[in-house]
Amino acid sequence: MTAPSLPPSATGLGRQGWILVLTLASAQLVSWGSLFYSFSLFVVPMEQDLGWSRASINGALSIGLLVSGLTALPVGIAIDRGRARLVMTVGSLLGASVLAIWAVTDSIFVFYAIWALMGVALASTLYEPAFAVLAGRLGARYRAGITAMTLIGGLASTAFIPLTQLMIELWGWREALIGLALWNLLFCAAIHLVVLRDPNRKTARQHPAPETKPAGAGNSGGKALMRQLMRLPRFWALLMAFVLYSALIAALLFHLVPMMIGRGLPMAAIIGAMSVIGPMQVAGRIVLMSLGRHMSSAAAGRIVFSLMVLAMLLLWLLPTTAVVMIGFAALYGAANGVMTIVRATIVPELLTSEAYATVNGAMYMPATLAKAAAPFIAALLWEWSGGYDLVLMVLVILAALAAIAFWLAGTPARAAE
The missing domain is CATH 1.20.1250.20 (MFS general substrate transporter like domains)
Incomplete structure (x- = not known):
């Protein structure tokens, strides 16, 4: 990330703010690339190897996306209650587990079941929970942090589509899934576990999220x-x-x-x-x-x-x-x-x-x-x-x-x- 690519206000994030933004942005790049963008690259190899129809393979994706939408609200509530570290770490671990099980399954029923779990992982690791973390912890500087995060996260497809295809060609689609699982286990889960520190209530009161209405205002x-x-x-x-x-x-x-x-x-x-x-x-x-x-x-x-x-x-x-x-x-x-x-x-x-x-x-x-x-x-x-x-x-x-x-x-x- 070079300075000209960032908005002027981003320079006010401070050292701790930059550590939070850049590490979370790096995890976003890997999460988006491995959990989301990689799916389309596995469709044809799975068709050829397992004999499943394209509709049935994409049906599992639809289940995952639906569960992701249904899970977004409870994930947001948990993060508002100071559980961001737990939510995002468990989300990365769950994503790694789903990829690993996907790599060894020959059952369409197991495939659908793990993609329902993948929906929870998507809701727990992608932009929405990361944005909520920045909004709650950067105060008035959260817009600069979110902008910087989207600039880095926007390169996920550029990085992981070629990388995933290369792994498929060199190792096979099952082994490529194991490789993606390791990215989530060793990189994303580690970042969320080490970098995220759930703020105590005193800190949360001193640095409320910007432009947030009082509780109950939206009822x-x-x-x-x-x-x-x-x-x-x-x-x-x-x-x-x-x-x-x-x-x-x-x-x-x-x-x-x-x-x-x-x-x-x-x-x-x-x-x-x-x-x-x-x-x-x-x-x-x-x-x-x-x-x-x-x-x-x-x-x-x-x-x-x-x-x-x-x-x-x-x-x-x-x-x-x-x-x-x-x-x-x-x-x-x-x-x-x-x-x-x-x-x-x-x-x-x-x-x-x-x-x-x-x-x-x-x-x-x-x-x-x-x-x-x-x-x-x-x-x-x-x-x-x-x-x-x-x-x-x-x-x-x-x-x-x-x-x-x-x-x-x-x-x-x-x-x-």
């Missing part, structure tokens, strides 16, 4: 606010945009490798193109930060959704070549990188700054359900149609509908008072 008031927002067309438009976008990204991410293999693209070209995604995610975030207040979240979101439509059209209409894949990866990476920030800031801008957690929670569950179902449905479409042409057409439609929904939410309406 009856939050429910009344939700009833008001649900009468607004722009609330439903924004909700629909995020649901469709989540379905699109999940289906695309976990089918992209087998999709490109089916179109005859060499694995080296696929891995090279996918390695572009991480740097472009980081580049998109840096550009957005450099614009600062000159670009609203609504304006950034309109660009993001438009770029995603363009990326999907590129993938659907043009011949499948390495150059086309690199162009797609660049557009996809830049758009998805900025989307992480847009999703965190769009609700206060377009809807309300009150009961932030309640409003976001109301949007999170439908998006999680869509994310969980999309890879499985895409696999069913692939099996039914005999190829990925129909799947790609559906993904283009999803991208277009998501863009239209976001434009309807953000362009004509002013933010709620």
Whole structure:
């Protein structure tokens, strides 16, 4: 991480703040790369070795993503109660255990069971719990810490997609899973155990999380606010945009490798193109930060959704070549990188700054359900149609509908008072 890549305010983190941010960011890079991005690389080898269908393999992923969404709330509560060290350490240990069992299983039932457990590991180790830790421990400096973390974590696919594919080619897919398990056991779990220290209540009172409302503020008031927002067309438009976008990204991410293999693209070209995604995610975030207040979240979101439509059209209409894949990866990476920030800031801008957690929670569950179902449905479409042409057409439609929904939410309406 070089200084020009960081926002100016990041320099105020201090030595202890930097230790916390950089170590957690390194663990995020490994967790995302080994637990999340690696899945698509194992689909084809498992099909060939075990004879399982693509739909059945992706069904386990859907179960994991669904459990991850359902587990997010209790994980957040535990972290708010000062259990971050326990939650994230156990999450990494659980992720390592799931990868190790996956490596030796020949049973589809065991595969589904361990991916349900993987959902708990995902909820306990990825961005949301890490963001909560930084928000609670860095005080007013938490925004700089979160920005630095996303810049490093955004390179997870760049680092681990080539690394995982290399391990598969050299050792085999089962041995590669053991290698990923060791990364989580020896690196991530160790970082979470050693670096995270659960703050005592006195420290927590002296350094409360920024912009946090008193306990109970989101109960009856939050429910009344939700009833008001649900009468607004722009609330439903924004909700629909995020649901469709989540379905699109999940289906695309976990089918992209087998999709490109089916179109005859060499694995080296696929891995090279996918390695572009991480740097472009980081580049998109840096550009957005450099614009600062000159670009609203609504304006950034309109660009993001438009770029995603363009990326999907590129993938659907043009011949499948390495150059086309690199162009797609660049557009996809830049758009998805900025989307992480847009999703965190769009609700206060377009809807309300009150009961932030309640409003976001109301949007999170439908998006999680869509994310969980999309890879499985895409696999069913692939099996039914005999190829990925129909799947790609559906993904283009999803991208277009998501863009239209976001434009309807953000362009004509002013933010709620």
